[in-house]
Amino acid sequence: MQESQHGVELRGVSRIYTRGGEGVKVFDDVDLSVNAGAFCALMGPSGSGKSTLLNLVGGLDRPDSGDVVVGDTFLSDLSESALAEWRSENVGFVFQGFNLVPVLTAFENVELPLLLTGLSKAERKEHAMHALELVDMGDRAKHRPGQLSGGQEQRVAIARAIASDPGVILADEPTGDLDFESACQVLDLMGRLHTELGKTILMVTHDPRAAERAERVIHLDKGRISESSEGTESADDGFREVKPREGEGA
Amino acid sequence: MVPFKLIWRNLLRHKLRVLLTAGSLTVAFFLLCVLQALVVSLDQGVKNASKKRLVVQSAVSLFVNLPASYQGKIETIEGVEESMKMTWFGGYYREPANMFAQFAIDADRMERIYSSVELVEGSWEEFKSSRMSCLVGKETAKKYGWSVGDRVPIVGMIYPRLDGSEWQFDIAGIYDASQEASIDDLTMYFHWEYLDEAMEAGAAGGADGIGVYSVLLSDGYSQAGVGALIDGLFENGPQRVQSTPEGEFNAQFVSMVGNVPFFVGTIGMGVLIAILLATLNTMLMSGREQTRDVGVLKALGFDGSAAFWLLLTQSLLLCGVGAGTGILLALGVEGPLQALLGSNFPGLRISSDVLAPAVLLAVAVALFAGLAPALRARRLTVIEALREEA
Known part of the structure; x- marks a missing residue:
């Protein structure tokens, strides 16, 4: 697995949802920059826009204005199908509710994103098993999600997220549905993804103990971003230069 | 994918x-x-019924018989090559549950009029040679385990024997009608003369006459044209007739149930x-x-x-x-x-x-x-x- 070359930048991003006929601003002209290989925790009250931010960075949602740039890619330039292809190569998702496909085994779940690569069956097997072994779930490869504990399911979900070796891992409350011990195991794993594999990680969490594992904590409230007191990076020193769009000035 | x-x-x-x-x-x-x-x-x-055959029946109803004398008159009409009597016998084998179709016919004419019918056992000559002979469809023969040479008793319901006995038929042939759209493999055909003589002798009851005539046309003649001539011939006779192309007759026969x-x-x-x-x-x-x-x-x-x-x-x-x-x-x-x-x-x-x-x-x-x-x-x-x- 390779170290991430993917920094994340939000430039003047606004996102407005329409609820009950009225527009609700989630973000209004927000800027954010995260270095490649950084481990950031996103904290804030419910409705503050944490998940929306993850969705924008993961290409699951589009801003009403502004740019989301991951690595060298301006996501707003991509069509839906190009965005799907980009996701398969660059982003791994870890969800609060694990979201494993219940009819597939752990191995088959981890193999899913690899089906979109050009790997042969043998190569897919090798990659999937490697990912499962990284999360210490190699011996549960043939188990279905219903036969696993919550912690084990989340570890399989992490294996699925890293199977295709994406640069960015987006985790939406990955410990939210877990007991303390399982949550610690998952956070250990997230830490290893950061320290050993150099992945860029954005993790939404409500749990301050989980946030402590990150090197930078970003607080969101009412569509505004405030930096963490605990983080080792600041908004300024975390800035990474992003290539301008074609036709834009440098 | x-x-x-x-x-x-x-x-x-x-x-x-x-x-x-x-x-x-x-x-x-x-x-x-x-x-x-x-x-x-x-x-x-x-669709598959012969374009060369007509069915002539009473204009009143299919259940009203035509005079036997009509056959000769029908055959005088230009375009008619040959005709065959067909009378529904309505009998069963041993028990009423074993009912199947039987027709009294002109035994010496069937081979020519229904030329697609093939005998898989027995021979036409054997069938024609004896008045008690009959032909049986292969499915019926299979159902009852009959073979050529067997004598089978049939109880007549429309034409009962007056002494209460059964009719006796000798199987002279077993036929396969898979190439003939108007005939199935379930029916028995026997000599009309056998029936007629028994009735003449007072040994059997039932209505006189012929159920229908199956008429074979000469080459180059249309069903509609010859049919109109036949119908016209008996327009003022004792019994008016209705000539129908065979296919139409088949469809009408089934449609009698709706x-x-x-x-x-x-x-x-x-x-x-x-x-x-x-x-x-x-x-x-x-x-x-x-x-x-x-x-x-x-x-x-x-x-x-x-x-x-x-x-x-x-x-x-x-x-x-x-x-x-x-x-x-x-x-x-x-x-x-x-x-x-x-x-x-x-x-x-x-x-x-x-x-x-x-x-x-x-x-x-x-x-x-x-x-x-x-x-x-x-x-x-x-x-x-x-x-x-x-």
Whole structure:
């Protein structure tokens, strides 16, 4: 697995949802920059826009204005199908509710994103098993999600997220549905993804103990971003230069 | 493209529900095939009937006999090559439950008028040589274990023997009428003279005369033209006649029980609509249950068309298995169906005329039931899909 070359930048991003006929601003002209290989925790009250931010960075949602740039890619330039292809190569998702496909085994779940690569069956097997072994779930490869504990399911979900070796891992409350011990195991794993594999990680969490594992904590409230007191990076020193769009000035 | 095992396992997610839906499809397509086979059989009775034969019957009713003297007069008409008496005998073998069709005919003429009928046992000469001889269709011979040389007792209901005894017939031939659209393999043909002489001698009761005449036309003459001449000949006679092309006669004969194609078509349509709604319901439920999976797949990088085919392929598989089993079942019971209904529906077969529409209907049901959930899956965004409760 390779170290991430993917920094994340939000430039003047606004996102407005329409609820009950009225527009609700989630973000209004927000800027954010995260270095490649950084481990950031996103904290804030419910409705503050944490998940929306993850969705924008993961290409699951589009801003009403502004740019989301991951690595060298301006996501707003991509069509839906190009965005799907980009996701398969660059982003791994870890969800609060694990979201494993219940009819597939752990191995088959981890193999899913690899089906979109050009790997042969043998190569897919090798990659999937490697990912499962990284999360210490190699011996549960043939188990279905219903036969696993919550912690084990989340570890399989992490294996699925890293199977295709994406640069960015987006985790939406990955410990939210877990007991303390399982949550610690998952956070250990997230830490290893950061320290050993150099992945860029954005993790939404409500749990301050989980946030402590990150090197930078970003607080969101009412569509505004405030930096963490605990983080080792600041908004300024975390800035990474992003290539301008074609036709834009440098 | 999503892996086949994901499609298949999602289809079997609720085994009982899938089993019940597939079972309903099986029953429905079995029925549709059988009903379609009945309609096709009727159509083919008309289409494949000889263009060279007419059936002459009483203009009053099929149940009113014509004078025997009409045969000679019919044969004087230009365009008539030959004619054959055919009188419905209405008997059974030993027990009333063993009823099958018997006709008293001109034994020496049948070979020429129904030249497609082939004897698989015995010979025409043997049949013609003795008045007690008869020909039996191969299915009836098989059913009762008869073979050439057997003497079979038949109880006459329309023409009973007055001493209460049974009629005796010697089997001189067993025929195969698979190349003859107007004759099935279930009937017995015997000498009209045998019947006539018994009645003349006072040994048997029943109505005098001839049920119908089967008339063979000479080459180059039309059924309508010769039919009009025959009808005109007896216009002012003691018994007016009605000449009908053989195919039309076959269709009318079956339609005496009602408008069979309409009746059968209505039942078929009802069955089809019911199974359409049942399959749609199953696929809609299935689509709802897989909403999260669709969200996950899209988040991982699968596009909308993968989600679309995930659902549509399940519908195609469900209908393929269910309808396919029904179609195979229908093919499997073709023989028993012919034995059961062949006398009223000659040429009853699960042919390509039945199979092709059945396969097309199965695909149509699959598309109808699968398109709505498949289109929804394609349209759903990841966020919407993952938000939805499983």
